[in-house]
Amino acid sequence: MTNTGSAGNAPLNSASYSLYPARRRGKHKIFIGMAPGVGKTYRMLEEAQALKQEGIDVVVGLLETHGRKETAEKAEGLEIIPRKQYPRGELTLTDMDTDAILKRCLATSRFASTPQLVLIDELAHTNVPGSPREKRYEDVEVVLAAGIDVYSTMNVQHLESLNDLVARITGVVVRERVPDRIMDEADEIVVVDVTPETLQERLLEGKIYTQPKIQQSLDNFFQRRNLIALRELALREVADNVEENAIASTPNGQFCNIHERVLVCVSTYPNSVQLLRRGARLANYMNAPLYTLFVADPERFLTKEESLHIHTCEKLCKEFEGTFLRVTNSNIANAIAEVAQKHRITQIVIGESQRSRWQMLLKGSLTQKLVRLLKNIDLHIIASEKMVSSK
DSSP: OOOOSTTTTOOOOTTTGGGOTTSOOOOEEEEEESSTTSSHHHHHHHHHHHHHHTTOEEEEEEOOOTTOHHHHHHTTTSEEOOOEEEEETTEEEEEOOHHHHHHHHHHHHTSOOSOEEEEEOOTTOBOOTTSSSSBHHHHHHHHHHTTOEEEEEEEGGGBGGGHHHHHHHHSOOOOSOBOHHHHHHOSEEEEOOOOHHHHHHHHHTTSSSOHHHHHHHHHTTTOHHHHHHHHHHHHHHHHHHHHHHHHHHSGGGOOOOSSOOEEEEEOSSTTHHHHHHHHHHHHHHHTOOEEEEEEEOTTOOOOHHHHHHHHHHHHHHHHTTOEEEEEEOSOHHHHHHHHHHHTTOOEEEEEOOOSOHHHHHHHOOHHHHHHHHOSSOEEEEEOOOOOOOOO
């Protein structure tokens, strides 16, 4: 099929989609799951079938059923673009034909005003050697740039930034990876979620792998503890994405954060170590990042003992795997509020005021100032431990 527009009869391919500069960039929807077999492809096909009934032009660019009967049946009635063949000696390898997808969709779009949707399975796939692009997600970017909407699928362990963590959890180093920017740039992300127990049942029923691989999978990647951890990663990744999008689209950044973040405010007072430990416990309970802040007064220098004390706090913060922040500001309350806003803090831990009653009446307490400055942030005021002498 060729283009019969103003560009003459030049064939449409990945190098010529720019002949249509007025076309919007396609929208990208990613179906993500914790592991193979959760139902990502099935869910993608299910939504595509519903859209087809509404008059959307839907084609399958690449479908991997892995022999699963239910998945293959769900694709019935959808147009499937034939795969491109790559002869390799006596073998013939096949892979997605991006040029064929562009020819089909761009040519058809000249005669129809309805949006077009291409289904492309397994975003992290490495293409056959000799393909125009190395990775399937790169082909997806070409299709999106041509103004065509894409539904795609992937498992959370293929995300680049999670590679080391997944290796520690499962003992498996994932070779096929997708850059985080692909997730960040996606218009919509859907978590396809089942419980670890349900996924193991599907595996035992032969709905994911054939019989020879079932027990091996249960003993390795599909161990319950692995699936629980991967499930949490998938849910957390989407929550992060939702939070970032909400913040970016909300005027003046006024948005209630989804994730908890704990900030401990330390000073030169001895109880700072106590505050830090309490804040670390709070962060651990909430499964939240820990931040520690010291506000230095620009009008005074720290004594040697005070410097050592702050260094001890910084070292302890790092032992708790937290982030130590040091800012210089003569207005402590304003400094804390600015840091809280910048790092989207939800919980702040401070010590009780060391000022006398007269000082608080004249100048006000730090707590009072923070209450006025902070919005949607919980403030924890920790009393100092008093030593009781024995007689």
